[in-house]
Amino acid sequence: MEQKIIGFDQDELGDWRAILACGHRQHVRHDPPFVNRPWVLTEDGRRRFLGAPLECVKCDDGEPVGDGVVSAAALEAAYARFAAELDGYIRRRAPDEAAAANALRRALVAIDAAADTYESARLEEWLATRIDATLPESPAQSADGLTELAAAARALVDCLPGLHRQAIILTDYRGLSERELAARLDLPLDAAAARLSAARRMLAEALHDCCDTLL
Numbered sequence: 001m002e003q004k005i006i007g008f009d010q011d012e013l014g015d016w017r018a019i020l021a022c023g024h025r026q027h028v029r030h031d032p033p034f035v036n037r038p039w040v041l042t043e044d045g046r047r048r049f050l051g052a053p054l055e056c057v058k059c060d061d062g063e064p065v066g067d068g069v070v071s072a073a074a075l076e077a078a079y080a081r082f083a084a085e086l087d088g089y090i091r092r093r094a095p096d097e098a099a100a101a102n103a104l105r106r107a108l109v110a111i112d113a114a115a116d117t118y119e120s121a122r123l124e125e126w127l128a129t130r131i132d133a134t135l136p137e138s139p140a141q142s143a144d145g146l147t148e149l150a151a152a153a154r155a156l157v158d159c160l161p162g163l164h165r166q167a168i169i170l171t172d173y174r175g176l177s178e179r180e181l182a183a184r185l186d187l188p189l190d191a192a193a194a195r196l197s198a199a200r201r202m203l204a205e206a207l208h209d210c211c212d213t214l215l
């Protein structure tokens with residue numbers, strides 16, 4: 001995921017790091033002949049690269065910037081994103097406005113009722129199963145549909161505190177097993193498994209809370 005450079009700082013060895021808009025830091029060393037970034041050594045050079053995009057692998061891996069609980073404003077924004085994505089998905093599959101509004105309401109009720117059954121699966125697949133059953137003409141689950149719902153799923157995953165969000169992203173989205181997750185996070189296997197199951201419970205709660213708020 002691309003993120004803009006919003007500043008620079010130095011690590012304990014004096015190597016330059018870019019501070020990205022997401023809050024992650026990424027080394028931008030000048031280390032010839034392997035990496036040529038002479039601009040990073042001067043203040044003027046660094047200023048020229050403010051606003052430039054960098055690929056942030058930490059964002060792709062869901063690495064938390066902090067583990068603070070998500071703010072109320074951020075939750076509200078995430079729920080709104082979830083609702084908008086769901087609405088779009090349903091509208092593209094409903095014959096008219098009234099049918100779409102009806103189906104959206106039924107989908108939220110169905111998701112709320114089933115939230116406790118959510119377990120290990122990409123959230124968009126779980127959502128598609130619930131939503132498609134409420135549509136006037138239940139479509140065959142398609143790759144396109146899942147891609148459309150991925151943004152809705154991601155909005156809810158973003159409601160989790162950093163470490164729990166990371167556990168979900170690394171397993172369900174990056175495909176790590178519990179054992180690989182433990183190795184990656186440098187945790188004993190049971191601690192990694194406990195974090196993952198806590199994260200799934202939080203996601204089920206987010207589904208409930210989000211639907212209750214929207215209904």
Ligand SMILES: [Zn+2]
Nearest residue numbers: 022024056059
């Ligand atoms: Zn990032």
